[in-house]
């Protein structure tokens with residue numbers, strides 16, 4: 417059986433719509449596996465925010481700044497730098513204004529931050545931020561745990577933040593947390609998560625990142641979610657934010673690539689996890705994703721040597737082992 421037929425059968429089994437399969441007809445065959453003919457894959461590096469927010473020991477501001485600078489210098493086009501959330505809720509990121517005023521802002525690099533409410537937006541705007549993200553959750557239970565507000569209330573808050581940000585020429589990205597599973601409610605209906613993504617897109621988020629906050633997704637559930645999302649948000653405006661708790665994140669990203677998604681949130685050295693999602697591990701490691709993309713010959717703009725240096729820097733500074741299998745192997749080979 418040819419590789420193309422195998423992929424078609426896989427797509428049918430995953431229940432991909434005929435529209436989605438038609439878009440795959442515009443694919444190129446690369447290294448024996450069909451993937452979408454994207455000119456460019458965008459990596460949104462979330463390590464300095466998602467990766468560090470749950471660290472129990474306070475990470476010095478200068479370490480955060482150096483990490484962000486190193487990632488940008490490595491060619492990462494978007495580095496999510498910090499959060500303007502309540503410091504009572506996330507003490508680790510209480511130094512967000514100082515971080516933003518200390519980093520070197522390279523031309524062409526985006527430095528988005530999280531803003532849950534108007535207070536967050538005002539603080540971010542005062543710090544000169546040019547891009548923010550709002551982050552409602554797909555389940556009521558997680559919305560209460562993470563933001564202390566119901567989904568309708570947080571959506572109203574997001575609408576206010578998006579409108580005010582756009583008035584100030586601040587771009588807004590949207591996240592849907594717990595889009596593929598919730599630590600408190602379990603399974604999540606993909607249609608509900610997709611509808612929420614549509615709400616964010618309709619209110620003015622330029623892109624919506626679907627979060628597997630607790631890393632329970634599989635390629636099958638990932639395909640179902642993104643298929644549902646396409647009813648509400650154009651494919652090229654969707655991103656995947658995969659945590660790797662169950663070791664499925666790379667496979668989920670490959671599924672996304674096959675569906676035409678080209679934006680992926682990743683975390684250097686696989687750091688992180690949400691403080692309000694107990695047991696969740698870090699995001700898929702940036703190094704692992706870059707290694708896979710290199711295998712396909714896809715453009716991402718990242719210099720792997722500089723990325724590995726950033727990876728060694730942060731694991732050294734935190735005194736942690738590297739959760740990236742690719743980085744661990746490549747660094748061992750260099751030693």
Ligand SMILES: CC(C)(COP(=O)([O-])OP(=O)([O-])OC[C@H]1O[C@@H](n2cnc3c(N)ncnc32)[C@H](O)[C@@H]1OP(=O)([O-])[O-])[C@@H](O)C(=O)NCCC(=O)NCCSC(=O)C[C@@](C)(O)CC(=O)[O-]
Pocket residue numbers: 466469499500501502503504505506530532533534535536537539551562563564591592593594626627628629630657689690691692
């Ligand atoms: C939304 C709130 C603030 C509600 O929290 P609340 O306690 O209901 O807020 P409040 O409005 O009652 O205010 C309480 C205090 O916080 C202050 N406050 C209020 N807002 C701010 C702000 N922006 N910046 C600074 N201070 C703020 C406010 O001024 C007040 O101060 P006090 O009068 O007591 O001195 C809180 O729940 C919060 O900050 N939550 C953020 C939680 C968070 O950051 N979670 C992790 C990120 S989400 C994630 O990781 C998932 C994601 C995005 O990565 C996707 C995925 O992984 O799938």
